[in-house]
Amino acid sequence: MASTSSARVIICGDMHLRPHDRGAFLMFLADLGQRPAAHLVILGDLFEYWLDGPVAQRAYQGLFVRLQALHQQGWHIHLVPGNRELAGGGYLRTAVPWHVHPHSCDVHCYGKRLRIVHGDRLVRDPGYRFMVAHLKGWWCMAWRRCLPLSLQVFIARSLRAFSRRKQRRVSELGAALSLLDPRRVQAAAVHCDTLIAGHIHQQLQRHIRGIEFVLCGHWEADHGSWVEVDAAGHITLCKQSWSLNAAG
Numbered sequence: 001m002a003s004t005s006s007a008r009v010i011i012c013g014d015m016h017l018r019p020h021d022r023g024a025f026l027m028f029l030a031d032l033g034q035r036p037a038a039h040l041v042i043l044g045d046l047f048e049y050w051l052d053g054p055v056a057q058r059a060y061q062g063l064f065v066r067l068q069a070l071h072q073q074g075w076h077i078h079l080v081p082g083n084r085e086l087a088g089g090g091y092l093r094t095a096v097p098w099h100v101h102p103h104s105c106d107v108h109c110y111g112k113r114l115r116i117v118h119g120d121r122l123v124r125d126p127g128y129r130f131m132v133a134h135l136k137g138w139w140c141m142a143w144r145r146c147l148p149l150s151l152q153v154f155i156a157r158s159l160r161a162f163s164r165r166k167q168r169r170v171s172e173l174g175a176a177l178s179l180l181d182p183r184r185v186q187a188a189a190v191h192c193d194t195l196i197a198g199h200i201h202q203q204l205q206r207h208i209r210g211i212e213f214v215l216c217g218h219w220e221a222d223h224g225s226w227v228e229v230d231a232a233g234h235i236t237l238c239k240q241s242w243s244l245n246a247a248g
Helices: 024-032 054-059 061-072 090-094 126-135 138-145 149-169 173-177 182-188
Strands: 002-005 009-012 039-042 076-079 104-109 112-117 194-197 203-208 211-216 223-229 235-241
Touching: 009 024, 024 061, 024 223, 024 235, 039 104, 054 061, 054 090, 061 076, 182 203, 182 211, 203 235, 211 223, 211 235
Parallel strands: 002 104, 009 039, 039 076, 112 194, 194 211
Antiparallel strands: 009 223, 104 112, 203 211, 223 235
């Protein structure tokens, strides 16, 4: 399990960017370039879907250029892959000079231990867990390499459409939180003080079974939400909107 220490950490996730997207998240990255360098942790679902290969790498070149610029300015960039990055491989790992943490990223701030996860493993969803186990099996990955790219795109879009329909049914905060399994939250937070997650597309801070639990929120075309941790370990939930006319 990887660990990082920093005077400041910015955590965000669930952007679900489409190819050539130039919305709020890219403007947010440009704004970060005007701030002192720190750690940026992307906790998954950065893409609408990722199919590992040169086509995807070219389609998201604008995003990668922004992230590479932050890296050159001294930012440390981390990626905790989510369910949209299940097909991630060598192309994803080398697209940006970032640290890829397969399951979680631990942060230590003045004695406070924070664990950052995507959050898909915290919900009551046996069907989803079965699908993940299937997709990550070596035989499924080998079979996928034999499929034409057009068929892979069709399957990815179909799975994403199904996920969006399911998400609309749990868009209210109470319904979304009912998906959380407190036992899984407790297990994921072993040996840490705070668990920070995404996946559920809500933003909140509360205690679950004695654990400080934080949801980062998500991003839309013109607005987004994220979490900032300062040098003393204090957590701030942030939100902002951008004018799409300002996209560059």
